[in-house]
Structures are given as structure tokens and as C-alpha cells.
Amino acid sequence: MPAVLLRVNGTTHELDLEPQVSLLDALREHLGLTGTKKGCDQGACGACTVLADGVRVNACLALAVQYEGREITTIEGVASPLQAAFVAHDGFQCGYCTSGQICSAIGMLAEHGDDVPSAVTEHLAAGGVELTDAEIRERMSGNLCRCGAYNGIVAAIKEVAGADAAARVPAEAAR
């Protein structure tokens, strides 16, 4: 089995992994980092969202070997005001989608900070897209919440995005 060097939450791990092991299973089953969840294993729910160099990815659709040399951040490595905001706004019930929602929100805020447009952005050229509820909802739609905590999640993201621009910097979360 090939040895894979995975850098997760600032620590480098050497793992013997079959090439078909997904990044998600490497995290959960090999590193014991079970904060990242599996909801579908098919890229359809977003529960497995982690950050790779600050960019959100579905870890179930990623092979671990592809991520050698990348800086992976999982919920265990996140320290973001989003977490307290999720609690305050009750942005979850069962908590199973929550790690993915928070990692996704961090990645989403970074994309928004980089002026990446979404499907509901009206003026692509404008730059500085206003982060409206509709923008947040569209950009977070890859993260399902069957408990239906969507209103709380949007409120939490909005609060953090509005209150503290620094929360948009993914490097901060990864530190």
C-alpha cells in the first residue's frame, strides 16, 4: 500500500492507504476525525464538506491520495465565530449536517470575499456582491439539512459575515 502524507489541521500524518480510499474515509476511519460526516457518499448532501487550502470540497468525492501536500481543515481544526453563531441562532437540531454546514460556510464566505458570483448574482461584473439572504441560500444549497435548520444557519452566517469581515478569511479558520 502506498504511504500517503496527509496534512490535516496543521499536523502531517503518514497513512498506508489503498488508492480507492476517499478523503472522507481516511479522515473518519484512519485518523479518527469523525467530526466530518458521511450522509450519502455520493456528493449529494454536503455533510462531508472540509476545506482544502481554504476551498470547500466534498470529502466523499475526493480520493485521499489526491490530497497529498494540501492543507486540509476539518471541523476539529475550525475555530470560527460561526460556531457560536450557529448555537445562538439554533442553526441545527440533530447536528449531523453541522460540521459540513460550518466548513461550507467558511469556504463560501471566502469565495464571496473573492467576488466569485453565484447563480443568483444579477451583475456578474460588478464585484462586491452584496451577501443577501438569497445569495447565502444559493451558495449554501449543496449542504442539506433534513432537520430543516436552514433559517438559523442563514441567520448565523449573516451575522458573522456582517459583524466581522475577518471571519471571511479561511486561513484564520485553518490556523
Next chain:
Amino acid sequence: MTGPRDATNQNQLMTQMESPPRPQSAAGPVVGKPIDRVDGQAKTSGQARFAAEYPYPGLAYAALVHSTVARGRVTGFDVAEAAAVPGVLTILTHENAPSMKPPPRATLTNGGMIVTGTTVNYLNTDEVHWNGQPVAVVVAETLEAAREAAGLVRVAYRESQATVDFATEEEHAVPLKGNPLQRGTARKGDAEAAFRVAPVSVDLRFTTPPLNHNAIEPHATTAVWDGDRLTVHEGTQGIAWLRAHLAARFGVPEASVRVISPFVGGAFGGKGPVWAGTLLTVLAARATGRPVRMMLTREGVYRTVGGRSPSIQRVALGAAADGRLTALIHTGVTGTGRVGGLPEAVTSPSGHLYAAPNILLRHSLVELDLLPNTFMRAPGEAPGTFALEAAMDELADKLGMDPITLRMRNEPETNPIDGKRFSHRLLREAYAYGAQRFGWADRTPEPGSMRDGRWLVGMGVATAHHGTMRFTANVTVRLSADGSVLVRCGLQEMGMGAATAQAQIAADALGVPFEAVRVEYGDSTLPTGPGAGASAQTVSVAASLLAACDKLRRKVRALGEGGSLAEILARAGRDHVEAAVGSQTRLGTLAGQAKFIAKFLRDHRRWVKAGCGAQFCEVRVDPDTGEIRVSRWLGVFDVGKVINAKTAASQLRGGIVMGIGMALSEETLVDPRTGRIMNPSLAEYHVPVHADIPPIDIHYLDEPDPTMPLGLLGLGEIGVTGVAAAIANAVHHATGKRVHDLPITLDKLL
């Protein structure tokens, strides 16, 4: 009445994360306050551990092989290729699996058997009863090997004729024989005759599709045998039920089974029964002598965990010209499996909502060679309120009346079907408050008369309704001299904020701050909790918790007087005092349950207890594409007393979100030729996403029910009821089109 509470504005802003417990409650009672969840920090930091997340040395992984035929017998396996996958430990089939006992018959005092998902004795039989039934289990050293090998097992079948198409089986439906809790047929007066002569009437046929719960956590089990002792990590709605069930199936005493379930990643009814994944993980662990984990694939959930039955419903309403109903007929056909399942009580709301002098309710069942259906959030009342409340809207239209006025004209004083007293009912207040808050007066009644730019705008209402239940619960409470309180109960946390609510109740009952209370739950070694179903967990535990706190106070007061309870303890030189409610012995449990059931039935004969509410929605419909967007929502609920303003609002909101999915996008597609589910994935079964959900305004009337402990009526399920009808009614208002078949997809508007 204390007046409606605005749950949306009660969220406190926390700007900094602190570790719990956090001081939130200044002095004074905390019941009713919007307290943050006690497990919020664990759930937002990845520390909350779910069933598939417990490490064990030597852990092996299991994967299921599903039947590809609907009915027949397995005639042989070719496992050569699968067995050759490196890391495969064993491939279990009916030819080599250890034996498991068939499920005993369910009785009222035998909860472990009420949760029998199917009567199929997996891997102890060569019979196949549905397309997707597990016929083999692969156990391997790694997840990847188990999954790969499961895909390589070849199975040969001798097929027999299967009945799988619900739609074409309608004519063979058999009237349901009722029981004290669920009527098959119920009548008052002569509804058919009254309907025939009614001056104004509608006679409508509705269909609803099969639905799946789709909790984001797929069903997962980690099972460890140590001799005859079994430990199971499982996300379950019924720790005690599961323990009893496993003990019976594996022939060991209940005392040697431990179920650990501190967090459940969503359930909605789907984690109530015991399904194949659980049983076969335990069986695989027994066969291999290794700890075994199996998380079902998403497809595996669809193939082995039952969902909501489809329904065909007829609602026929007759009314006088002033809108007073003269006849209400609601008949329904639902499906069930030949090897298990239950009648989805779609006619239930029609026994409770309208004061018609003539009522006929009839429920019929068809048996199919499909995976048995099961409870899904508001069984019966979710699809039943769709048909009834859409029909009421259509009647209002015919009468030229406002739909709220029509409902209020028919608001009953006593339970319409049998004249029993309502313990409580504030539906008028809910509508009055909701209409004003939602701006109902701005609605112009003519369909298609409201626009916003190019969007057609529609507003609709419907009534929400859900009956109240209670179970037994054992609870202990301990007060220590340092003032801390420990509540212990084997309850389940699936997202309702169960521990938080009980901590609030204990804090007020004992006069201690909220932060001083800790709740232990989620483990079968704790005093036996109730199941988390029928919206009954909070009230069931609350009843026992209040009694235990009462006992505790009396015990402490016997030690001395003056000052707080903790001060009395300290002065008396006692470290702690404990009080318990409920017996943990087998005999005591049976006696307790018998007493409880007798009291419950007595109560049931006397009162009708239910929560109700008014759902208001606004939709926008694209006139060219038929695209439907829900743009506003208001739910006003009468659910008795509310313990936690924040988590209660979330639960009600979550039900509405699920109802929006039911109305607009959710449908489990069953191949009518083969009985195979064709869309077993979250990519093809469309649950609502962020973009589908507008701000949902939640209000509750907060009036305690006089007959229930603390005045609680339960609120886990009511949110989903009435939602699909409110949307259908709003879509009609926007477009002039009535859609009677869920989901209301855009093609049905073109």
C-alpha cells in the same frame, strides 16, 4: 391567555464561544425561555459522537447484498470472486449464518416487538419478500473491501409473481379493522345521503406518493459481543425498545444487552423500528467474533428502511349556502408490506376538524410485496391534512367564501366524530392572530389576481393538527449538597433539544439555576426512558421528572427547614439525596405499564387531546415555466405550554420545511414492474435545500393544556401537517390550477 409569542425575535445573540454550561438564565424560572442547547458546543465542534464513530480494536466492516427481485427464493450464491477480495473475513448468507429468532408477536406491553420493522428473519430464510431485501452480508477488514466484495456476490433466484404497483391495486383494498387508537371505519349520521342533497359540494380524489425520511445520518450500527453480552452503538428513537428487541432476537437476557445512543443524526420515524442493518451487524459480529460496524449506504437506507405509504384519498364535502358543512366523507387507501408495516391513518384529521353533522371515515389497505412502510413524521395526519384542507379550500371557492371564514364557521365545540370534549383548542385564536400578522386581508380572492413583476403570487392557508400521546418514563433526580442536580433518563436526542428541555424543567422544579442541572441520557444503563415518537418524549419524561422532583423535595424537607434545598442537605451533613420514579425490575415495569395503559385509555375515552395550528403561505409561480417558489411562511400553533422557545420554534420550522418538500419535490419512485425503488439517492429524491426555504415565521399561543403534565401537548410532528395543503391552495390562488396529486411539480402547472 398570555398572547402569542414571537419566537423569531427571541434568539439571543452569542458572539463568543464559551464551553458549556454558560450562564444564560438570570434569576427566575427558565421554562419557556429561549435557552441555547446544552449540546451546542459538541455539535458545532465535531465532538458529538454518532453511532458509527466509536473506535474498537479489531473493528471489522460489513456491507449488505440486496435482492434484485421482488419475490421468490434464493436458489444459490456464487461468492468465489467476492471471497477473493483481500481482507474479506466472511460472507454470510442463509446457508451459513448463525440463527436468529423470528420476532415474537407485538403486545401492548411489549415495546420491543412494536418496533419490529418486518417479520422477515434475515439470513435465516431463503425467501425474498421485496426488491432490495438483504440476502447476504460481507464482513471485511476494511470498508473498501466489504463494499467491493458486496458488489461481487452473485445471487440466483427462483422468482414468483409479485404484487408491487399500489396504483393498480386500489380496487383490491380491504377495509381496515380498527382498534382503540386507530379507527378503520367511523361514522356519524348518514354522510352519503346528506352529501347527495347538499346545496353546494365538492367530491375530490387526491394522491400522495411514497416518501422517505432521509435523515442525513444513514442508519449505522457498531456491535460488539463479549461472550453473551452485547454492546450496540446505534442511532435509535427507542433505546429500551431496541434493547428488548435485540435480546429477543438473539436469545439473551435484556440485562446483557447495552444500547448506547447519545446522538441520533435525525430520525423522523425511520429510526423507530429495528431494521435489517441493525440486526445483521449484530449477527455479523456474533458470526465473526469481531466488533463490527455497518453504516448503510444511502441506497441501502432506501432498500431496507421503510418510508411513508402512498395514499389515494377521496374527500367529499357537502355544505349549505352559508358554508355550514352538512356532510364530510373522507376515505383513504394506503399500502403496507406483506411482511410488516402499518396503516397510514390518512382519515384521522377528518374526525377532529369540522363540525359536520354527518361524517363518514373509512380506511382500506392493500398488501404489497414491498418493503414494509413505517411511521414518518405525523403519520396519517401529514397526507390526510393535505386532502382535507385542499378540499376545504375548493369548497370555499365554490361557496365564494374566504377559506378562513369557512373554517371558522365549522369550528366544532366538541370532537366532531364522537362528541368527546377537547381538553384544549385554540384554533380560532391561531387563525385570528395569523391572519392579522400575515396580512391575509391584502389577499384579493380572485385566482391570478396578485402579481409581483412577472411572478404570479398566491396566498394559501390550511389547518395543522396532531394528536397527543404519552409513554411511561423512569427518571431519577439527584441533588447534591453543592447545589448541583443530576437527572438520569435513557431518553433519545435526535435534535429536539431533549436534554436542554428537561434541564429547564428540573431547574424550575427544584429552584436551582439552569446551569446547575446536568442530564444523562442516551444509554440503556440509565433508568428506562420513553421512546422518542408520537411527539411524546418531552411530555413523558417531564411527567416523571416533575414527580421525581416532588419526591426529592419532600425527602430533603424531611431533613430540616429553612434556606434552599442544597443548604438543608449541607446542614444535615448529607452529600446528596436522590429520588426515583418508575420501577427498573421486570415485574415492576409490567405493573407500571399496565397501570399507565389503563389510565391512558380511561383518559382517551374522556378527552380528545391534540395540538392544532394555522399555516399561512405565499408562493410565487413563474407563468411561463410553472416554477413554484415558496416566498413567505407563517405558522401559528396551539401546542400547549412550550418549554424552550428556541428549540420549539426550530422543531416546528423543521416540520414545515419537510412539508414544503412533501408538497413540491419529494417522491420515492417505485418501478411498477419490478417493485424496485428507482431513485434511492439524495440526488434523485429531492429534499428541500437552502434555496427552497424562505424565512419561516413561527408563533405559538403558549396556553398550557389543563390535562397534561406542565400543559404540554407535544410539537415534534405538527409542523409538517397542513403544509402541503397550504401550498396547493396558494398555488391555486396564484394560477387558478388545482393540483390534487403530490408533489406539485412544475409540469403539472403547464
